[in-house]
Amino acid sequence: MAAGVETTFAAQTIMIQTDILIIGAGPCGLFTVFEAGLLKLKCHLIDALPQAGGQCAEIYPKKPIFDIPAYPEILAGDLVDRLMEQAAPFKPGFTLGERAETIVKDDEDQFIVTTNRGTVHRAPIIAIAGGLGCFEPRKPPVDRLEEYEDRGVEYIIKDPEFYRGKKVVISGGGDSALDWTNFLADGVASEVTLVHRRDGFRGHPDSVQKVLDLAGEGKIRLLTNGEVVGVDGEEHLEGLTIKHKTEGDIRLETDHWVPLFGLSPKLGPIADWNLNISKNAIEVDTFDYSTNVDGVYAIGDINTYPGKLKLILCGFHEATLMVQSAFKRIYPDKNLVLKYTTVNGVNGF
Numbered sequence: 202m203a204a205g206v207e208t209t210f211a212a213q214t215i216m217i218q219t220d221i222l223i224i225g226a227g228p229c230g231l232f233t234v235f236e237a238g239l240l241k242l243k244c245h246l247i248d249a250l251p252q253a254g255g256q257c258a259e260i261y262p263k264k265p266i267f268d269i270p271a272y273p274e275i276l277a278g279d280l281v282d283r284l285m286e287q288a289a290p291f292k293p294g295f296t297l298g299e300r301a302e303t304i305v306k307d308d309e310d311q312f313i314v315t316t317n318r319g320t321v322h323r324a325p326i327i328a329i330a331g332g333l334g335c336f337e338p339r340k341p342p343v344d345r346l347e348e349y350e351d352r353g354v355e356y357i358i359k360d361p362e363f364y365r366g367k368k369v370v371i372s373g374g375g376d377s378a379l380d381w382t383n384f385l386a387d388g389v390a391s392e393v394t395l396v397h398r399r400d401g402f403r404g405h406p407d408s409v410q411k412v413l414d415l416a417g418e419g420k421i422r423l424l425t426n427g428e429v430v431g432v433d434g435e436e437h438l439e440g441l442t443i444k445h446k447t448e449g450d451i452r453l454e455t456d457h458w459v460p461l462f463g464l465s466p467k468l469g470p471i472a473d474w475n476l477n478i479s480k481n482a483i484e485v486d487t488f489d490y491s492t493n494v495d496g497v498y499a500i501g502d503i504n505t506y507p508g509k510l511k512l513i514l515c516g517f518h519e520a521t522l523m524v525q526s527a528f529k530r531i532y533p534d535k536n537l538v539l540k541y542t543t544v545n546g547v548n549g550f
């Protein structure tokens with residue numbers, strides 16, 4: 202049994218089995234799929250965000266990066282696309298929009314990782330590539346908000362189809378709020394209202410203009426200088442109270458409220474996985490980026506060791522060494538010989 206991991210898991214019926222279960226689909230998690238694939242190891246990734254790419258996709262997709270080897274300049278979003286393309290031959294599985302919550306071991310020395318939505322994964326190796334941790338939504342300070350979470354209140358739009366034919370109120374003044382308002386107003390939701398506490402918006406000028414145009418054409422309702430202060434409804438959200446600077450309290454009937462006030466990173470459940478943590482990062486052995494729990498590795502921004510640099514290219518190196526060690530742990534009797542891709546090519550699954 203690995204140190205620190207309980208062995209209390211009873212057999213489950215539905216679970217995703219893989220060789221390396223990667224927690225975090227940021228650039229380092231994605232590159233792990235490629236390096237593991239070269240060794241014929243299959244990967245599955247879990248990410249709390251609804252899309253792959255980690256910080257590159259969530260925080261700065263349109264910013265150019267200048268220190269990726271052989272790319273003098275590449276947009277962060279394009280780097281994610283290239284990594285997905287590079288990983289594709291190895292057919293990685295994804296559990297997106299779910300947070301890896303608990304880890305236990307079964308009686309066959311495999312890790313069982315369950316998400317906050319109850320999806321169960323099983324693997325002999327865990328690679329934590331959790332970056333800065335989970336991006337938690339910034340929640341507005343509204344009484345009884347928790348009662349309506351997943352009953353009409355959502356903080357991330359995972360699938361716009363969920364809102365088809367529904368009345369939706371979006372709050373926020375940044376790109377997410379503007380982009381989703383524009384998207385849902387385009388024949389998806391039956392009614393869209395955008396509520397923002399200021400007059401001006403922080404988002405891209407094109408998106409702001411589109412929102413103003415839609416409001417001018419009567420296709421959405423735009424309430425600036427107002428903020429949601431109350432939620433109500435029986436089983437499901439039915440209405441919101443909006444405090445408006447000049448008009449006082451306004452009640453809006455709605456099926457959904459999506460406050461999009463940004464995401465803040467937190468180490469999250471991984472902090473309770475009995476790993477040695479130092480200053481919010483997981484301590485690893487630089488020989489193979491293994492943690493204090495046998496079979497659990499940590500790569501990328503989430504790990505720490507003397508001289509650590511939180512750079513993408515360092516995470517790529519860590520992923521490459523880590524999968525070699527993982528292979529030897531899974532197949533202790535097999536000989537692993539380094540083969541150049543120029544000689545062997547890339548033989549997908």
Ligand SMILES: Cc1cc2nc3c(=O)[nH]c(=O)nc-3n(C[C@H](O)[C@H](O)[C@H](O)COP(=O)(O)OP(=O)(O)OC[C@H]3O[C@@H](n4cnc5c(N)ncnc54)[C@H](O)[C@@H]3O)c2cc1C
Pocket residue numbers: 224225226227228229230247248249250254255256257260261265266267268299300301302330331332333334335336468469470471500501502503511512513514516
């Ligand atoms: C504005 C900005 C500019 C930057 N510029 C550069 C640059 O020029 N060059 C460079 O090399 N680096 C740059 N960086 C840093 C770079 O983005 C990080 O080093 C890189 O993203 C780390 O990759 P990662 O895969 O380790 O983690 P991340 O990209 O942080 O991805 C981790 C993923 O793990 C997920 N996760 C965490 N915990 C869980 C859990 N329990 N369950 C499910 N999912 C979980 C998160 O949702 C996240 O998607 C920049 C960062 C920022 C913010």
